[in-house]
Amino acid sequence: MSPPSSSSAPSNLSDAELLRRYEPVLRLTKGEAYFPSDIDRYVAQCSLWISHANGVDECVIARGELTLDRLAETRRLEPGAVEYLKFAENVTTLGEVTQRAAVRGVSTLALQRGFQPGIGRLARVGYTARLADAGISLSMLVRGRVPFATATLAEQLTRDIQAQQQRCLYYGRVVRDGGWICLNYWFFYYYDDWRTGFDGVNDHEADWENLSVFLYETEAGYLEPEWVVFSCHDFTGDDLRRRWDDREQLEIVGDTHPVAYVGAGSHAHYYRPGEYLIESEVPGLWRTEPITRAARRLWRKLFGDEISDSTPASENGPLFAIPFVEYARGDGMSIGPGQQQEWEMVLLDPAPKWLRDFHGLWGLFVRDPVGGENAPAGPMYNRDGQPRFSWFAPLAFAGVDRVPTPANTVAALASQREAVLVRQQELEQTIQAKVTTLQGLGAELSAVAGLAHMQLESQTGAKQADALRAELRQLRRERMDNDELIMALEARSAALLSGQRDDPRAHAKIVQEPMPPDSLRFERLAQLWSAASIGLLLIGLISTLAFTSGQVSIAILAVLAVVFLLVDSVFRRSAVRSTTQIAMILAVITTILLAIKFWWQILIVLVLGIGLYLAVGNLRDLLRTLRGPK
Amino acid sequence: MSPQPPTRSPQRPAIVTIIILLFLLETFLAVVLAAIYFAQINLFSEQVGAIVRMQMSDVPGSVLTFRAFYNGVLCLAYVIITVGLIRLQHWAWISAMVLMGIRLAFGLGDYLFDSPAFPLLIICVLLVFLLNQRETRKAFGIIKEKRVPAEFIKRPQ
Numbered sequence: 001m002s003p004p005s006s007s008s009a010p011s012n013l014s015d016a017e018l019l020r021r022y023e024p025v026l027r028l029t030k031g032e033a034y035f036p037s038d039i040d041r042y043v044a045q046c047s048l049w050i051s052h053a054n055g056v057d058e059c060v061i062a063r064g065e066l067t068l069d070r071l072a073e074t075r076r077l078e079p080g081a082v083e084y085l086k087f088a089e090n091v092t093t094l095g096e097v098t099q100r101a102a103v104r105g106v107s108t109l110a111l112q113r114g115f116q117p118g119i120g121r122l123a124r125v126g127y128t129a130r131l132a133d134a135g136i137s138l139s140m141l142v143r144g145r146v147p148f149a150t151a152t153l154a155e156q157l158t159r160d161i162q163a164q165q166q167r168c169l170y171y172g173r174v175v176r177d178g179g180w181i182c183l184n185y186w187f188f189y190y191y192d193d194w195r196t197g198f199d200g201v202n203d204h205e206a207d208w209e210n211l212s213v214f215l216y217e218t219e220a221g222y223l224e225p226e227w228v229v230f231s232c233h234d235f236t237g238d239d240l241r242r243r244w245d246d247r248e249q250l251e252i253v254g255d256t257h258p259v260a261y262v263g264a265g266s267h268a269h270y271y272r273p274g275e276y277l278i279e280s281e282v283p284g285l286w287r288t289e290p291i292t293r294a295a296r297r298l299w300r301k302l303f304g305d306e307i308s309d310s311t312p313a314s315e316n317g318p319l320f321a322i323p324f325v326e327y328a329r330g331d332g333m334s335i336g337p338g339q340q341q342e343w344e345m346v347l348l349d350p351a352p353k354w355l356r357d358f359h360g361l362w363g364l365f366v367r368d369p370v371g372g373e374n375a376p377a378g379p380m381y382n383r384d385g386q387p388r389f390s391w392f393a394p395l396a397f398a399g400v401d402r403v404p405t406p407a408n409t410v411a412a413l414a415s416q417r418e419a420v421l422v423r424q425q426e427l428e429q430t431i432q433a434k435v436t437t438l439q440g441l442g443a444e445l446s447a448v449a450g451l452a453h454m455q456l457e458s459q460t461g462a463k464q465a466d467a468l469r470a471e472l473r474q475l476r477r478e479r480m481d482n483d484e485l486i487m488a489l490e491a492r493s494a495a496l497l498s499g500q501r502d503d504p505r506a507h508a509k510i511v512q513e514p515m516p517p518d519s520l521r522f523e524r525l526a527q528l529w530s531a532a533s534i535g536l537l538l539i540g541l542i543s544t545l546a547f548t549s550g551q552v553s554i555a556i557l558a559v560l561a562v563v564f565l566l567v568d569s570v571f572r573r574s575a576v577r578s579t580t581q582i583a584m585i586l587a588v589i590t591t592i593l594l595a596i597k598f599w600w601q602i603l604i605v606l607v608l609g610i611g612l613y614l615a616v617g618n619l620r621d622l623l624r625t626l627r628g629p630k
Numbered sequence: 631m632s633p634q635p636p637t638r639s640p641q642r643p644a645i646v647t648i649i650i651l652l653f654l655l656e657t658f659l660a661v662v663l664a665a666i667y668f669a670q671i672n673l674f675s676e677q678v679g680a681i682v683r684m685q686m687s688d689v690p691g692s693v694l695t696f697r698a699f700y701n702g703v704l705c706l707a708y709v710i711i712t713v714g715l716i717r718l719q720h721w722a723w724i725s726a727m728v729l730m731g732i733r734l735a736f737g738l739g740d741y742l743f744d745s746p747a748f749p750l751l752i753i754c755v756l757l758v759f760l761l762n763q764r765e766t767r768k769a770f771g772i773i774k775e776k777r778v779p780a781e782f783i784k785r786p787q
Contacts, residue, residue: 562735590734594748
C-alpha cells in the first residue's frame, strides 16, 4: 500500500471540507469585466418575465421584488412559453446608456480595460472560414441578439453591485458514483460579453460554468485526486479531462488546487494559458460533413499530407466553421486559495429550491433561434428546460463513467477475465456438442449419397450441415478472440501491478493547445488583408459576372482565385503548399479535359497496352515451357 | 597529409532523371518557340522575319512581341530550373512547380480560347504528377524523413 501523497485527503472529511480542499484557482484575462459571484444580488436586481407563445412578453415579478424564494415558485406556462430574468432592463437608448457609461468610466470595449487583442481571428484562418463568418455576421441582422446597450448597462450594474462588496463565490456539490467522488464546482457570471468585448460568438446575460475534480478512495483509506474536468463551451467527452499527474497540461497550486485559465468574455475553461482558435460549426451545414470529410481524405491519399491542409485529426472537423479566438491568457485577476481573491462557498446539498424548481433562463431571452444569444438556464437544466447532462451525469459528461478507479482497476480486470473464462468454458461445451452433431450429419449424408429415393433428406441434411458449419465458424472465432482478450487482460493487469501507468492523455482524441505565437508574416498587412479579403473577393466576383461574360468571365475569376490564394498563403507562410495545391488542381482539371478530348485515343492506347502486356507474358511462359526444366 | 575522401554526389532517383529529361524537352521546345518569335522581330535577319510574320499574319504584332519576350523569359527560367533539378536543389523543385502552375494556367486559358497546345499540356500534367511523387519530394528535401524516437523502437526480447 502506497503512503498518502501531498495531494491526498482523509476519507472522513465532510463534503464542504472536500470542496474546500480541492477548490480551483481561476485565472482570468486582463480586460475581463466579470468574475464568478453570487446569485442573490443578481436576482435582486432582476425582474422575472414570461415570453408567451404568441410573442407577447409579460412581466411577472418586477425588479426589486424578486428573491430566490419567489423565483422558485411554481408558475403554470403554456407550451412554447419561456420564463426568463431581465438583468439590464432599464435600457432606453444606446446613446443614453453610453453617455451614462462615459460619465462613470465604464466601457464594454475590453481594449479600454487593458485587453490587447493580438493577431485577429480572421487572419488565422482560411477563406472558407472567413466566408462562413461573413454569413454569420449577416445573419445577426435577422436573428435575435442582445443589444449593445445591454452589455454596457450590465457592466454598470455589475460594478455597482460589486462596489458594495466584492464577492467571489462558487456553488459546490459532491456526487458519489461508481467508486468516484466528484467535486462539482459551479460558477455564476452576471454577463457573457464574448461578442461585444472580445469579438467572439455571442453575448448573453448570466453565465453558468462548471469544473469537477474526481477523487477515489485508495486501499489505505484516503482519498486521491485522479481526474480534473473543465467545462468548455458545449464540448463533452474524454477530451475535456486531464489526469491529475499530467503536469504538462494541468497546473496545480499548493498540491491540491487545479488552475483553470478562463476565456475572456466566454468564461470557458482551459488548462494552459494562451490564445485558442475555436471553430464553431455553421448550423445546418453538418449534413455536408461526410462529403467534405471524404473529399479531404481522398485528396490527402492521392496527393500526400504535405500538400494537404487537413491531417487525419483535422479531417473530422467541419469545413465551413466560423473561427473565433478565445483569449485565456491568465494575465488578469486570479481567484482561489492564496490568490488576489479568495473563494466563498455555497453548498448545493440539499439542492435549494431555486436550483430545482426554476426551469427558466437566468437572463434575457432574445428569441435567437440558434440559441447562442439567449441566456442559459440554471446548472440543472438546459435552455429548453430539459435536465443538463453535466448535472445529472457528471461522470458520463467527461467519459469517466467507463473508467474504473485506480484502486478498482486490477479487480475490474480480474472480474472481466473471470467472466471471459466462464464464457470460454460454455463455448468449449457448445462447440464440442455441435461438432458431434455435425459429424453425425456428415455420416448420415454419406450414407444417403447416391440413393435417389433419399434425395430430399440428403438436401435437407446438407442445408443443416452448412448452417451448423457457419455457426461453428462463428463460435470458434469467438473462442479465439476470447483467448486474445484473456491475454490482453492479463498483460494489462501485470503491467498495472508492476506500477506502470498509461500515457496521461491516452484517453483524449484532441488535446486543445494554445496557438503558437507569431505565425504570420507582415502581421499588420496580413490582418488588413484578412479583414478586407472576403469583401474584395465578393466585389470582384459580382463585378466580373456583371461586366463580362463567357470565357472572359471564367478567365478573370480563375486569375482572381489564384491571386487571392497566393496572397493569403504568403502571409500564412504556406506559399509552397499553396503553389503545389494550385498546380495539382490545374493538373487534375487538365487531365480531365484531356481525357474527355482524347478518350478514344486513350482507349486505343490502353487496349494496345493490355494486349502487349498479355502477349509478352504469354510468350515468356511459352519460352519457359519450351526450354523445359533445367 | 591524409588523402581526402572522395565526395559523393547525392543519389538521383530514376523518377528525377525522367523529370530532368522532360524538362530538357520543354527547354528545347521553349528555345525553338522563342527563336521563332524573336525571328519575327528581325532579330536574326529581315528575310527570316518576313517569312515568320507572313506565317503568323493573323496575330497582331504587339502580341507577337509579347510572346517573343515571354518565351525568352521562359527559356531562361527553364535553363536555370533544369540546372537546379540536376543538382537536386530545393528551390528548383519549388520553381518547377510554380512554372508548371503558370504553364498549366496559360494552357487552360488557351484551351478555353480554342488554341490548345496539347503536347505541352500533357508534358506539364506529367511533370506536376511526377514532381509531386513522394520519392521526388524526398529527393529535393521537400519532405523530410520522420525519425522514430528511440523509446518507441521495439527491441527483440
